[in-house]
Amino acid sequence: MEESAQVPPAEPDRGEAWQRLTAYSYLSAPERLEHVAIMRVFCATLLADMAVPDVLAKLTDSGGPASGLDAETLAVRLEQLVRWGNLLRSSHTVKASSITEYQRARSRYQLSKLGERIQRDADEVLAGADAAREVSSELLALVERGLRELTRLVQEPGGVEAQDALERVSTIFVQFTEFADSVRDFYAYLGQVLARYDLDSAEYHGFKELLLDYVEAITEDVSFRAPRIAAVLSSLWPQLPDLLDRLDAHSRGLGGAKAGLEGEAGIRVQRSRGREMADWEALRGWFSDADGQGSQVDQLRDATLRALQSLLANAKRMLRSASGEMSRRKDLLRLARWFDEAAPGEAHDIAVAAFGLYSARHLGVPPATDEAVPAYTSWWTGPVVEVPVALRERGNRAQRGRASAVEDHSQQKRRLQQAARDRAAARRAASEELRSASGRFAQVRLTSAALALLLELLATALGNAQLRRNQGPGTDQVGGSFALDAAQSEDAELGIRLTVRRIAGADTVLHSVDGELLLDDLELSVESSTAKEGQEAGVSVS
16 A cells, blocks of 8 residues: 655745744843743633733732833733734723723733743743753653554454544654653753863763763663564554544544635644654654664664763873873863953963963064974973064164165155145135125025035134124113124135124025025125225125
């Protein structure tokens, strides 16, 4: 009988994957402890929706890191969890006897499926991430026994009873999943331990017993059971499609509504382990090489071999420790902590004591090219470097002999001179533009250079201005008004002069490519510095 083809589940698109990954954001946010405490409140209930007062009361009773939150801050945290996808807004009808009660209870939240899964995994990581998990090797014998009994019942006349077969299949896959997870967790911890290269004698002996006894027992047990389980699966395999059809006919569960959920509502159904052919293929691939890429049992043997090799490398290192070649990792970490806690002056003393790094008198004298000196060689016993006479006697590294030719800077000078001439020409053009626009600045649009020159003259004029208070009849002695005297500035090189007068109610507007400038109660006059006093041109600036 041919194996039924199984279509792999469709992978989520990038938008859906992004949304799922966003649900992990609360574990890395600055308020992660408060978010975790809130999620634990929701995970402690089933199908319960809670409002802010309900969550606040449970947090206060728990006394955790979120017990000091007020209602407003808690509402912000809940809304953020909704945006990340960990919580959902409840659709239950709110029954309230007053407006105040309605305002407090209208926002109710419940746990999303993704949020519950992430929080459950996070609690498992926090509870035992660094612990060495025991391998449930006894479950492997139960898996073999269950498969043998199931195969015997399936091959009997009349077949196995559907309910009995369903219970046996569920039990086999629960036991196998627990065994496979414990193997992966244990070998991950083992790899973390063997990555260390600074094991001391006591730690080495402890891990040696762990590897030689525990790991070897696991490997031998798996190597003994794997061929037997693979043989039982090969015997069961021809009857497996009919068995799965009988299980579906007896109890379809959510599988009966699978087509409707996936077709109309767009909801995927994840069936129980052992109800799909893909689950059995994964089980067979764990114990036998079904796809030509090796089984999990082969990987287990290779991992054990690498672990023993790492243990042997640590043993060689400890044997070399008598010659002074052992790892100094702990000593270097202790020295680094001293440096971190020391003041600047103490850090210099520690460096001298640890490395002999005294203050250097001369730098930049390379050793001979054919002489390689290891980094750990002491300065006291290392080879002597020949220092040139000029450096040793005069502190000067300049070479003696004929003076070098003077560098030619003529091209750079010509560039600087041309740049200066261009700037001067631009300023002259700006001054001519101001003089030509005198008296009609409201109708013209100045360039950036002309406006910049005018602002430069205006700043100088206001800096040179002398303020006096008007003392006419009826003038307020406290406030009063002011007049500008001798508010002038000029540029003798450009031959331009600016005069500023203060006139009440006069608004001066100047249009330019950079915008408009408005000066209240000021009137500006631009003229040539060689012209007569009466020849003034009014300028409006805004």
